[in-house]
Structures are given as structure tokens and as C-alpha cells.
Amino acid sequence: MPRFTLLKKNRSSEERSAEREIFRHRLKKIIRIAALAAVLIFVIWLLHRMYRNITFTDYDILSKEMRQDADTSQYIAYNGHILKLSRDGAEAFEGNGKAIWNVTYEMQEPHAATCEDYVVLADEQGAELLVASSAEDMHRISTKLPILDFCVSRQGVVAAVLGDGNTSWIRLYDKEGEELASIKCTMSESGYPMDISLSPSGYLLAVSYVRVEGEDMRSSIAFYNFGEVGANESDHYMSGYDFTNTFIPRVKFLNDSTAFAMGTDKMAIFSGSQKPEKSYEYGFDTRVKSLFYSEDRIVLIRESALTGGYTASVFNISGEELISIPFDLDYIDAQVTKDRLIIYSDTHMLVYDMKGIVKYDGPFDESTILVSATDDPRKYILVNRETVKQIRLVR
Numbered sequence: 001m002p003r004f005t006l007l008k009k010n011r012s013s014e015e016r017s018a019e020r021e022i023f024r025h026r027l028k029k030i031i032r033i034a035a036l037a038a039v040l041i042f043v044i045w046l047l048h049r050m051y052r053n054i055t056f057t058d059y060d061i062l063s064k065e066m067r068q069d070a071d072t073s074q075y076i077a078y079n080g081h082i083l084k085l086s087r088d089g090a091e092a093f094e095g096n097g098k099a100i101w102n103v104t105y106e107m108q109e110p111h112a113a114t115c116e117d118y119v120v121l122a123d124e125q126g127a128e129l130l131v132a133s134s135a136e137d138m139h140r141i142s143t144k145l146p147i148l149d150f151c152v153s154r155q156g157v158v159a160a161v162l163g164d165g166n167t168s169w170i171r172l173y174d175k176e177g178e179e180l181a182s183i184k185c186t187m188s189e190s191g192y193p194m195d196i197s198l199s200p201s202g203y204l205l206a207v208s209y210v211r212v213e214g215e216d217m218r219s220s221i222a223f224y225n226f227g228e229v230g231a232n233e234s235d236h237y238m239s240g241y242d243f244t245n246t247f248i249p250r251v252k253f254l255n256d257s258t259a260f261a262m263g264t265d266k267m268a269i270f271s272g273s274q275k276p277e278k279s280y281e282y283g284f285d286t287r288v289k290s291l292f293y294s295e296d297r298i299v300l301i302r303e304s305a306l307t308g309g310y311t312a313s314v315f316n317i318s319g320e321e322l323i324s325i326p327f328d329l330d331y332i333d334a335q336v337t338k339d340r341l342i343i344y345s346d347t348h349m350l351v352y353d354m355k356g357i358v359k360y361d362g363p364f365d366e367s368t369i370l371v372s373a374t375d376d377p378r379k380y381i382l383v384n385r386e387t388v389k390q391i392r393l394v395r
Contacts, residue, residue, distance in 0.1 A: 056351075056360040056378070056393035063390045065097025075383050077335065077372040078114050082383055085110045090121055090130075095374070095381040097388045101135040113151045115200055118175075120152040122160075131156050131175045141177040145169065149195065153202030161185075161193050168193055170207065172226065181226055183235055187211055191220060199253040203227040204276070205236075206259050208251040219248035221261050221268070229274045238275045241268070255295045258317045262291055267300070269319050280319030290334065297322075297336045301343075314341060314354065323356040335373050342380075344371045349380075351393075360393050 074085040081100060084091045087110065091102040109124035117133040129141040129150060137156075145162035152158050156175030161168055168185040170193060185193050191211030198205055205224040210217065222240040230236040248263040257273040266283045270276040284302070289310065292299040298315045309328030314336065315321050327343060329350055334343045340359070343350045346367045351360040359377075370383040382389045 054395060055358060056395055057362060058395075059360075059362075059380075059391040059393050061389055062379070062392055063096050065388045067097065067386055067388055069385050071385070073385075074110075075370040076112055076114070077370065078119065079116055080372075080374060082370065082372060082381060082388070083112060083114070083119060085112055085121070090119070090132075092119070092132075093388070095372070095388065095390045101132060101138075103130060103132055103138055105130060111150075115152050115198070116154040118152045118154060118156045120150055120158050122147045122150055125163075129158055129160060129173070131158060137175075139175045139177060141173050141175075143171070149193070151196055151198050153198045154200045155202050157198065157202035159196050159198050159205055161196055170196060170205070172205070181236065183207075183224070185209070190222070191218070194219075194249050195251045197251050197253045197259065199256045199259075201256045203230075204253065204256070204259075204273075206251045206253060206261075206270075206276070208248050208261060210247065216244060217247065219243045219246055219263065221248065221251055221270070223259075223270070223276045225274060227274070239277060241270075241278050243268075250291065252293060254293060254298070254317060258296075260293070260298055262288070267298070267315075269298075269317065271317075282315075282319060290331075292334045292336050294336050294338065296338060299334065299336045299341065301331075301334065312341060312343065322354055323352070325352055325356055332369075333371070335371065337373050340373060340377055342371060342373055344368065 070086055072087060076083040078092060082093055087107055089102060089104040092100040094100060107123035111122055113120050119132050121130040125146045127143050127146060129143060131141065132138040133156065143160060143162055145164050147160055148163050149161040150158060158173045159170060161170055170183040170185060172180040174180060191209030193207050194210050195208040196205065203226055207222045209220045209222060220240055220242045223238045224230065224236040225238045226236050230238055243263060246263045246265060248261050250262040251259060253259045257271060259270045259276055261268045266281060268278055269280040271279040286302045288300050288302050290301040296317050300313045302311050304311050304326060307326060309326060312325045312327065313321055314323045327350060329343060329345055329348055331343050331345050339354055341352045346369065348363050349360060349371060353359055364382065366384055368382045368384050372381040374380060378393045380391050382391060
């Protein structure tokens, strides 16, 4: 201790002065950085508030590409791009009309399911699945039985419901066509599979079954786990929930740990990345006309008995109703993102934010059959039989 005291006493005034200068310099630097960060945060907050209060009244056309498609062609929003289905092939293209990939086939009633980059295609009651994510990644899977329903994960794993007389099979395939799992479904045991959905990871499968017990109709939701957790369970079955006197035709994974089921008079949300459990149930007494969803939003559009129009209710994955919007547009489709609800007819578009504020309410300059949102809340892709346009909303 004396030695330490001696060293401290022997420090020169120049050294102490230098240390004070260093301290002052560092303190000034910290204050400047903190002030700059505060200004930056304030500017971001101010811009956010300004954008929230902006309403757009028109749009500019950023690009316009000519197309000539058959009247029977279908269009689907596909991972920020557009997917066109026709009887002789499918084409994925960008908003500027540039082709990404295409595949040829012969189908009378082509259907598609998507998950991120992957698309799976099949004909009504056909026996072949086409799986694609790019021009270099295309595969054909022969099922040998009629395909009744199907879905795909982000790795290209496909689940398909196959008909076999009075028995149905749910089979999982990898994208090369190797069978990964098989579940037998009979009306007397599990019931008839109305709908299926794979989690984006491909590990979880949700199935909506319906069966008749005496005079009662019973719907049930079953969850299967094809990862390590479900390997030791019979048929990989993890959990299930019954709904008496309710028809539940839809089940859908929104993300790897959230699924929802939609019935004639209720909606249920399930949570869990290994063994999904029911976390929320919502009942309603008016008919649901349309259902839309994203990875973290669910939209129910119901007819309004009071106004004769519609009401769009937006829920988050916890079941909280974020907004409820009345509107009277005779819409053909809608989309929901994390921050926007887009509702459109062939001649008009409505855009709302998640506070229910109208961001755009205006007509199209040409008849439109598909609107696709982009990452930019001001930019959209409009498709009709003759053109593909990129637009930007303006004040």
C-alpha cells in the first residue's frame, strides 16, 4: 500500500492534465454520438408519422409490358412475382414482365400451391405433381393415384391427398419424388381429409378432417410432426382437436409455429413449433365471404347486414383484432401484408394501413385481374390479359 501511495503522489501535473483532456475528448465524442443518434431517431419517427398521414390520390406507371394471354389463364401472386397458369404450361415472371422460369404440360384444370420460392402444380384428379423453384430446379412426381389436394414447403417437400376408393392417403414426398411418409385415412376412423397444410419448414402437417357420427357432424384438426420429436409417435401424430356441429374446410400454417383453422362459425389459432396447441378461438354469427392471410395476419371479410356492404377484420397471430373496416367495393380479391390491407375489383383499389387509415382509394386506368403488393408500400404490380404494369402511388 505505501508503494502504491508513493506512485500516486509522484504523478506529474502534466500527466494529470493529459488524462483530463483525454476524458473530456471521450465525453464530447460520446455526447456527439448520442446527439446524432437522437436526431436520427427523431427524423425516422417524424418520417413515419408523416407517411402515416399521407393519402395517395393517383399513381404513376413505372413500367408497362405487353402480353397476350388466353382467357382461361389464371394469375397468382408468387413470392413478390407473378405466376401464370394455363392448360399447356406455367410461367413465373417479374413485375416488369421478364420471365423467371416456365414449364410445359397438358392439364385441363391446373392448380397450384406455393411456399416462398417453391411451386407445386397438378391437374384436377391427375396423378402427377410438378415441383419447381427455378429453371434449374424442376421435378415431376408420379403419385399413381388421383390427386385430391396438395401443398408444399419452402424446401420443396410436398404433401398430397390421394384418392383410393373409400380410402384416402396423405403422402409426403421430397422434391425428387421419394416418399417420406404415408397416412391412411378412412371415414370410420380419422374421417375424410378436407384440407392439409405443411409448415414452411416441412416438419409439421395440419389436416382438417370431417366425419359423421350418428346425427352429428364432427370436424377435427390433427397435427403431425415428421421431425425428431414426432419420430417415436404413432403415425407421427402429435395433437388433435374436435369441433362438434361445425364444418371446418380450411386449415393453414402461417409460419413454423402458428396455424389457424376456419370453420362455418368460428376460427381457431394453434401455436407451437413441435406440438401445436389451441391458443385462441373466435366465434362469429355472420357469414364469412372471403379469407386472406400472410405469415402474421388473418383477414376475414364478412357481409354486413346493416350497410349491405362488407366488413374486413384483420387479426394478428395472437387472435387480437387489429382493425375492422367497413367498405362497399364489389371486390374480386384482396391481399394482406404486415402493414397493409389491399382490396380490389377489376376497376378500383383500396389500400389501408394497420390503423385502418385509407392510404389509397382510386380507380385503375385499365381493367385489372390481379394486384400484387411489393416490399415498397407505394409500389404495386397490376396484371391483365394484355399488360403487366408496375405502378407507384402518388399524392
